[in-house]
Amino acid sequence: xxxxxxxxxxxxxxxxxxxxxxxxxxxxxxxxxxxxxxxxxxxxxxxxxxxxxxxxxxxxxxxxxxxxxxxxxxxxxxxxxxxxxxxxxxxxxxxxxxxxxxxxxxxxxxxxxxxxxxxxxxxxxxxxxxxxxxxxxxxxxxxxxxxxxxxxxxxxxxxxxxxxxxxxxxxxxxxxxxxxxxxxxxxxxxxxxxxxxxxxxxxxxxxxxxxxxxxxxxxxxxxxxxxxxxxxxxxxxxxxxxxxxxxxxxxxxxxxxxxxxxxxxxxxxxxxxxxxxxxxxxxxxxxxxxxxxxxxxxxxxxxxxxxxxxxxxxxxxxxxxxxxxxxxxxxxxxxxxxxxxxxxxxxxxxxxxxxxxxxxxxxxxxxxxxxxxxxxxxxxxxxxxxxxxxxxxxxxxxxxxxxxxxxxxxxxxxxxxxxxxxxxxxxxxxxxxxxxxxxxxxxxxxxxxxxxxxxxxxxxxxxxx
Numbered sequence: 233x234x235x236x237x238x239x240x241x242x243x244x245x246x247x248x249x250x251x252x253x254x255x256x257x258x259x260x261x262x263x264x265x266x267x268x269x270x271x272x273x274x275x276x277x278x279x280x281x282x283x284x285x286x287x288x289x290x291x292x293x294x295x296x297x298x299x300x301x302x303x304x305x306x307x308x309x310x311x312x313x314x315x316x317x318x319x320x321x322x323x324x325x326x327x328x329x330x331x332x333x334x335x336x337x338x339x340x341x342x343x344x345x346x347x348x349x350x351x352x353x354x355x356x357x358x359x360x361x362x363x364x365x366x367x368x369x370x371x372x373x374x375x376x377x378x379x380x381x382x383x384x385x386x387x388x389x390x391x392x393x394x395x396x397x398x399x400x401x402x403x404x405x406x407x408x409x410x411x412x413x414x415x416x417x418x419x420x421x422x423x424x425x426x427x428x429x430x431x432x433x434x435x436x437x438x439x440x441x442x443x444x445x446x447x448x449x450x451x452x453x454x455x456x457x458x459x460x461x462x463x464x465x466x467x468x469x470x471x472x473x474x475x476x477x478x479x480x481x482x483x484x485x486x487x488x489x490x491x492x493x494x495x496x497x498x499x500x501x502x503x504x505x506x507x508x509x510x511x512x513x514x515x516x517x518x519x520x521x522x523x524x525x526x527x528x529x530x531x532x533x534x535x536x537x538x539x540x541x542x543x544x545x546x547x548x549x550x551x552x553x554x555x556x557x558x559x560x561x562x563x564x565x566x567x568x569x570x571x572x573x574x575x576x577x578x579x580x581x582x583x584x585x586x587x588x589x590x591x592x593x594x595x596x597x598x599x600x601x602x603x604x605x606x607x608x609x610x611x612x613x614x615x616x617x618x619x620x621x622x623x624x625x626x627x628x629x630x631x632x633x634x635x636x637x638x639x640x641x642x643x644x645x646x647x648x649x650x651x652x653x654x655x656x657x658x659x660x661x662x663x664x665x666x667x668x669x670x671x672x673x674x675x676x677x678x679x680x681x682x683x684x685x686x687x688x689x690x691x692x693x694x695x696x697x
Contacts, residue, residue, distance in 0.1 A: 364409030364442030
């Protein structure tokens with residue numbers, strides 16, 4: 233069936249001249265159902281004597297066929313003959329084989345809570361489709377119930393014809409297959425969504441039923457496993473700089489078996505958080521290979537004394553290779569991760585007290601007490617150092633020392649000698665390991681010109697936040 237049937241017919245003409253037959257027909261009928269016919273016909277020219285005439289046709293039904301009759305038209309003359317069974321051969325028409333192929337294309341990994349697409353790809357080859365449907369099913373639970381009522385995108389490319397695009401509503405887990413001729417390609421994109429909170433696999437089936445123009449019916453089925461997971465594993469940590477400033481580092485590990493293309497990102501925080509620097513512009517359109525990782529880094533200042541919330545938003549696509557799905561045209565996927573920004577625990581407090589009440593003069597030593605107060609339990613000894621902020625003075629005395637872990641406080645006396653007049657910043661305290669220091673305000677003092685006569689005025693100390 234569905235293949236051309238050829239017969240040869242020997243006709244002897246007793247006429248002395250050639251004759252043209254406008255319509256030469258040979259008819260067979262199905263043995264069990266005489267209403268089903270096979271007809272060979274054509275216009276032929278018969279020469280005097282023996283003529284071998286060849287005919288061809290394409291049968292439409294299976295069955296066992298026997299000769300019924302033949303007839304010819306000579307102008308208005310119709311000649312018919314049916315009593316030649318003994319010299320005709322019966323014809324048996326068997327069912328044709330299905331040449332249609334069915335393929336399912338999906339990323340090896342699919343993201344949880346993201347609407348994505350699976351491609352059903354059909355090639356008719358030597359078959360036709362006059363009626364067809366695809367039923368979707370899942371063993372563990374009916375994954376496809378969530379897409380009922382949604383649209384499937386269908387594209388049909390017939391042999392040497394332009395692409396035809398249509399849409400079909402998915403009903404009862406079933407998609408209608410459009411009518412197609414031979415050598416056509418059908419692409420059906422269906423949405424899919426898994427709402428699980430944890431990684432999950434689904435064994436799914438795609439059952440295709442179709443009917444050819446010969447009224448033959450066929451069924452094809454494919455099974456595959458769809459893997460849904462969270463595409464990234466995120467870890468966050470903070471690197472303290474000073475005061476309320478620190479770096480936030482996000483380590484993003486790919487859990488997909490396919491490359492992932494990072495299209496865009498956004499990092500947002502609450503009002504009390506100031507993003508001082510974004511160091512991640514080079515990560516736009518970056519590809520992460522399977523089980524590889526990339527790092528994001530932001531410099532921020534946390535003006536709050538409490539934990540604050542931050543959000544990382546990514547748009548990305550799976551970079552599936554050698555796929556018939558046009559992932560460049562598919563919408564990007566979204567990934568959101570919220571996390572608490574760390575509240576920096578102050579480990580030390582610094583208090584600066586001037587000694588004496590004389591007016592600060594250029595070239596004269598000024599004495600201060602630096603009190604370092606331990607606010608948290610320390611696991612090790614640390615070295616401290618008193619460091620000048622500017623070059624307008626020199627420091628007299630010991631500027632380095634040891635903070636023992638069991639010490640609750642430590643008092644350090646220093647002297648500075650101003651080298652110029654005006655406001656100067658007092659030295660700051662630096663502690664090994666760069667811990668967070670509470671109320672570490674750098675104070676300023678006003679320096680006046682040196683006088684030849686003394687006076688009893690007080691030290692002037694002002695605070696610079």
